[in-house]
Amino acid sequence: MSEKKSILNVTVWNEYRHERNEQACHDVYPDGIHGCIKSFLDPDPTLNVRLAALDDPEQGLPDEVLNSTDVLLWWGHMAHHEVSDALVEKIRDRVYRGKMGLIVLHSGHHSKVFKAVVGTNGNLSWGRDQNEIVWNLLPGHPITAGIPDHFELFEELYCEPFYVPQPDELVFGSWFEDGFIFRSGLCYYRGAGKVFYFQPGHEYDRSFYNPYVRRIIQNAVKWAAPNEIVYPIENGCPCIQYKLNDKFGQ
Template sequence: MTIRAIVWGENIHEKSNAIVGDLYPEGMHGAIAEGLNAAAGIEATTATLQEHEHGLSEARLAEADVLLWWGHAAHGDVADEIVERVCRHVWSGMGLIVLHSGHFAKPFKRLMGSPCNLTWREAGERERLWVTSPNHPIAAGLPPHFELEQEEMYGEPFGIPEPLETVFISWFQGGEVFRSGVTYKRGAGSVFYFRPGHETYPTYYDANVRRVLENAVRWAHDRAPRVTGVNDAPNVPVNQALEPIEARGPRLHADGEAGFK
């Protein structure tokens, strides 16, 4: 079975910053999709903020197994209608992988129900990611730790709910640590937040980062059919043909002992 993934990106830094444009001529979303398409059994397409409905129509999300989200400069420009649509599909069973500064994206904050705030510093520091759950599917095939020579620092406290699992913890040259890979369950959907991915560094070409994203897509994919009516709260009346429990009196069992049946 082919896993269908959508890689969503703002596609702003790539157009406005020459460094980013040179690093990612097809956009960060394009580089991420390229890495996923090199993996067996994954078919990744892209969508951007500038497209109609941000490239996330109802029909397209209904066909997607996993959505990857990178945002930074234009969180506020994402239409609330699309945010609710994404959340509904996650609740129904679509996987969601939120990347780097997507911690402040509207869909992630909506699903977390918390500020998702943190401390940060842009100084091109080394990041060492420690695998804290070596048996987790997202960590499959990774060494005990791996390094990115230059990355933006994110530091604790990280204003997220207590994760279901913490798969990675980062250490930075300045001494900070950060929960860099955390999982959640929201409705029927699996959610993974992964920290690395600052736009001015070639993070999404790194082999270990690509392995994490491939593993995360496979982990977030739910083979079960989508749950329907996730926003419904139907009234289910008592079936009048059933005898209310209160009306039942004691009856004799076959062994002669009294009891309710």
């Protein structure tokens, strides 16, 4: 059982291969994509931000880290298949039991984690980098707080068909100059937890420096944080041994 927390433990997980192996990518994100994300989350005194990477021990998420994480951000691309199934199952379980929110960024759409947690093959179409306009489709939603009706990015093309479940809330949709659209911001309730998928974040583009992308991720961390759940949620199907209505004296 959890009390509402004054400090959120945020873990930014990054595959962290592109930035180390490709100069063009390193030039954009010298501290890694995760390092860049940490830099704009850190100023918030209510967040305690840690970094994790695929090539760290235990793929960056040993139990003591995972089990103290309130919100997990996930960026992966070329090495999805290397992530251990056991780790995916632990993440999935933690989200479903409401212990942790999950934010999946860009090419994470094809990660084992996203596919397993949300229930999708994660398939989409993609293409050359180009101009994108992100549209705010749900101005009442906490993730759109402070975001204008639209803003522009230069991004890798991600486009429909995107074979995801209809989201509980479709927050952003995007226009791409070559004639394509994409549902680019998606909220899912899963089990007792929450998941946000957000499309921007190609490793050669500068979206994580965009102030609106930053604000959206900041908002999403707060939105995805675990709720104050005051009863135990285990992974199992408890057997009810009593009549709940006995107390009514029928």
